[in-house]
Amino acid sequence: GLNQLGIMLPYTGVLQLLANKLNFPIVATSGNIHGSPIVSTNKDALKKLENIADYFLQHNLKIEHPQDDSVVKFSTKFQQEVLFRRSRGYAPNYLEASINSEEKILAMGAHLKSTIAFYPNSNLYVSQYLGNLDNFDVYNRFTEVTENFIQLFEQQPEIILIDKHPMYQSTQLGKELAKGTTSKLIEIQHHKAHFTAVLGEHNLFDKKVLGVVFDGTGFGDDSNIWGGEFFSYQNNKITRIGQVENYDWLLGDKMSKEPRLSLFSLASEEMNEVLEQKFTSNELKNYKYLKSQNKLKTSSIGRLFDAVASLLNIADFNTYEGEAAILLENSILNYNLKTCKSYCQQNALGFSAKEIIKNSYKDVQKGIDKSQIISNFLFTLATHILNFSKEKGFNKIALSGGVFQNTTLVDMLLELAPTEIKLYFHKVLSPNDENISFGQLMYYLNIHK
Numbered sequence: 001g002l003n004q005l006g007i008m009l010p011y012t013g014v015l016q017l018l019a020n021k022l023n024f025p026i027v028a029t030s031g032n033i034h035g036s037p038i039v040s041t042n043k044d045a046l047k048k049l050e051n052i053a054d055y056f057l058q059h060n061l062k063i064e065h066p067q068d069d070s071v072v073k074f075s076t077k078f079q080q081e082v083l084f085r086r087s088r089g090y091a092p093n094y095l096e097a098s099i100n101s102e103e104k105i106l107a108m109g110a111h112l113k114s115t116i117a118f119y120p121n122s123n124l125y126v127s128q129y130l131g132n133l134d135n136f137d138v139y140n141r142f143t144e145v146t147e148n149f150i151q152l153f154e155q156q157p158e159i160i161l162i163d164k165h166p167m168y169q170s171t172q173l174g175k176e177l178a179k180g181t182t183s184k185l186i187e188i189q190h191h192k193a194h195f196t197a198v199l200g201e202h203n204l205f206d207k208k209v210l211g212v213v214f215d216g217t218g219f220g221d222d223s224n225i226w227g228g229e230f231f232s233y234q235n236n237k238i239t240r241i242g243q244v245e246n247y248d249w250l251l252g253d254k255m256s257k258e259p260r261l262s263l264f265s266l267a268s269e270e271m272n273e274v275l276e277q278k279f280t281s282n283e284l285k286n287y288k289y290l291k292s293q294n295k296l297k298t299s300s301i302g303r304l305f306d307a308v309a310s311l312l313n314i315a316d317f318n319t320y321e322g323e324a325a326i327l328l329e330n331s332i333l334n335y336n337l338k339t340c341k342s343y344c345q346q347n348a349l350g351f352s353a354k355e356i357i358k359n360s361y362k363d364v365q366k367g368i369d370k371s372q373i374i375s376n377f378l379f380t381l382a383t384h385i386l387n388f389s390k391e392k393g394f395n396k397i398a399l400s401g402g403v404f405q406n407t408t409l410v411d412m413l414l415e416l417a418p419t420e421i422k423l424y425f426h427k428v429l430s431p432n433d434e435n436i437s438f439g440q441l442m443y444y445l446n447i448h449k
Contacts, residue, residue, distance in 0.1 A: 002330050008069065011089070014059065030068060034320075037131060037141040040066035065148070066141070067091070067128045075407035076334065078414045082407055083430040086115075091128035095428065095438065097200050099124060101445055106150075106157035106177070109437030110190065111168040112321070113430070114138075116146050117437035120153035126429070126438050132321075133169035143173060157183050161440040164189050165219035186448065188440045190218030191229045191401070192238050196447065197439030198398035199233060202424045205446045208234040209424075210394035212385050215401035215432070216256060216302025216322075225249045227300030227401070230350060230388055238447055242350040242388060244304070246297035250290060259306035259324040260316040265291070266307045266357040274361070278316055301381070301403050304353045308377050311360055312370050322402065329406050332371040337415060339372065340379035346391070351384050382412040389421060398424045400439075402432040 010016040031039045040063040071084040107117040114130045131138040162174035178185040195211035211231035220226035228244030248265045255261045260278045309324035344355035429435040
């Protein structure tokens with residue numbers, strides 16, 4: 001149901017020979033079961049993909065380091081390059097970040113879209129995308145790559161950097177690696193790692209910069225779930241200076257799989273009729289009770305995208321990660337800034353997700369076109385980022401987090417930004433959690449010390 005195609009040219013000799021003989025496009029997909037790592041042996045291919053593939057064209061060359069295809073998207077208006085998946089052709093590689101350290105440092109990254117970063121000598125190496133560590137096979141691949149890096153460079157890490165989230169598998173593996181060794185273990189907050197990843201890519205550690213990190217989830221310093229954060233950076237110090245107003249985080253990981261739950265969390269009383277169409281009476285009764293007892297809060301912009309998608313009947317359930325947000329952007333082909341309006345007022349700390357949902361609902365009741373409501377929503381986010389920057393006296397904004405894979409939002413920011421404000425997006429890393437390992441390393445070298 002998407003309005004875009006992903007295109008790739010032949011990238012191996014075998015594919016080129018095949019393309020030479022065929023005068024029509026080939027529909028291709030990754031050689032893996034959903035959620036599992038890429039298949040890399042003939043034996044596994046025959047066993048795991050027998051119900052998917054009609055034929056197998058096999059090769060006798062052993063694959064030592066399996067990698068997925070990379071995915072890159074360009075925004076419509078400004079052709080801004082956004083890396084969705086950094087893998088074959090991009091990784092593993094060394095990044096030209098300015099590092100002056102004698103320590104051997106290993107950064108374990110995040111849990112979803114996992115990568116590792118290793119500084120074993122005078123160069124920094126960042127692995128390819130590895131995937132969601134909830135999957136047993138992906139976790140095994142993750143441990144193999146980590147061990148391969150250590151063996152390849154013949155260097156034991158002296159410093160191991162992990163995410164603050166205690167339940168991340170990458171955090172657990174980092175702790176295991178540190179056991180019984182002299183390696184020092186250091187926790188780094190998820191969204192601060194996002195921010196320092198952009199600072200590191202653009203070498204901005206000698207500047208004053210506003211960090212805007214919008215994503216789905218991450219363990220915050222206050223033990224709440226962050227995801228709509230404003231940070232200031234200056235003189236090797238990061239301070240959280242703003243956020244999306246907290247709202248209820250319900251039912252753990254279930255919330256990210258059911259956009260209707262995000263809408264339920266953010267909905268005002270006047271929206272009961274909408275909720276009654278999406279939940280059974282028993283569900284409403286139970287969830288209202290849970291909400292009344294709930295103490296866990298979130299500032300997640302990712303879940304706000306889910307709520308808007310549910311409100312507009314685009315998606316109430318996700319069949320793959322980020323589906324609601326992808327379908328939301330897919331629902332608009334273009335936008336006109338002259339017709340856009342903001343759905344909420346700026347406040348001292350940031351803005352209110354509840355106010356955005358409330359005003360979006362008012363437009364739904366008025367019969368406003370769905371594509372215009374989505375444009376208004378994205379315009380709201382873009383204008384608040386720029387207004388916050390002006391109010392706090394920043395002329396440089398570094399943007400990270402999975403939300404900035406939305407290329408329409410990226411285009412709006414580029415179009416709305418005045419000449420005195422400079423926007424910094426990721427260049428060689430993805431804005432999603434793939435950049436966390438690199439960001440952890442940048443944080444340790446430039447802020448933690």
